Amino acid sequence: MNKLIPVSLLTCITFLLTACGGSSSSLTTYNSELNSAASEAIDQSIIPAASRFQSQVNELVTTSEMFCQSENTTEENLTALQNQWKTSNQAWFQLLPYRFGPLVNSELFPTYTYIDSYRLRGTNYTSTVRNKIDSLLADNEEINEATFSALSFQFVGLLALEISIFEDAASQSATPADIVSEYLANPRKCQLLTGFSKELLRRADIILVGWNTDYRNTGKSYRDLLVNNQLEVLLDDETGEAAIEKITVSVQEFYDYLGLRDLTLDVSQLSGDIWQTLESSLTNTEELLAGTEATNISFNRIMKNNRFEQTVTLLQDNMQTLQIALDEKNTIDMKAAAKILDGNFKREIPEALDISLGLNFSDGD
Secondary structure (H helix, E strand, O other): OOOOOOHHHOOEEEEEOOHHHOOOOEEEEEHHHHHHHHHHHHHHHHHHHHHHHHHHHHHHHHHHHHHOOHHHOOHHHHHHHHHHHHHHHHHHHHHOOOOOHHHOOOOOOOHHHHOOOHHHHOOOOHHHHHHHHHHHHHOOOOOOHHHHHOOOHHHOOHHHHHHHHHOOOOOOOOOHHHHHHHHHHOHHHHHHHHHHHHHHHHHHHHHHHHHHOOOOOOOOOHHHHHHOOOHHHHOOOOOOOOHHHHHHHHHHHHHHHHHHOOHHHHOOOOOOOHHHHHHHHHHHHHHHHHOOOOOOOOHHHHHHHOOOHHHHHHHHHHHHHHHHHHHOOOHHHHHHHHHHHHHHHHHHHHHHHOOOOOOOOOOOO
16 A cells, blocks of 8 residues: 655656546646545544544433433333434444444454444344343343443444343333333343443443544554554554545445445344434435535545546435435345445545555455
């Protein structure tokens, strides 16, 4: 992978525009512009996504604790709890496309797996988690923080909370009255609910702290290490791709994942929230490329400056196609549209930005 060139040694990279660019002319793109665009994307899209997720999970903890006060264990408050889970899940899917750095490097299993077990291999652990919850409810051992921190990745996270919140353990009933009755009858159910919530918050905190202040006990934020090309200097097992390359590859892998896996059949099924959840990912991708009101130099702007206006238009059309599939709740069209965007992030976007990703297209997710 090419490393960023210090500003003092900045050089121009000249390339011949292909048909995707719409004309044949010699143009230049500066690495400083690419690094600035990546830095703004991190500051205005990625870190805010990490912050939103942490904030929503923190609210989920609060809502869980409130629901578990006996006078508040009602169907109305259960609905509020379920809605907060959905909001937290949607916030997660705004962050999930950025599966590198703080989402990955902190434990034996990557941090994100303790939040979203499905993302690792596309395994639906619903039955496994149900069995674990049953055993924890039937057990007589004390439930405390260690109970959850010791659990394997598939037994915690958003799925464990979804099962706890959207059905009762006794009969897998989704009827609110049955769920509330079980919480009232078995105090351990509330101990699991609040414990799962706090464990999820612990992981969300790890991610946000990693991006903002201290990544892997270096005393420096992942944000600063990445944009200043210091990852390999401080950490032997980190790779030194430029920030824009890491972001592009990670988003490409996310759309590869959407095209390959059966998310609409396996994920967020008890909540019935998968379509809105996927839309939150698409919204973040649109913002990543176009920037926000505070953005000075966006990915789209660089591509247009390089006279790849047709690529920007193509991307907008393909994202609209995905949006239509989500609106229509059409799994086949959704996966097809995701595969097209996967290809765009592999080929058209790197070409328009003049970056080399070194992707191994046989890897898959």
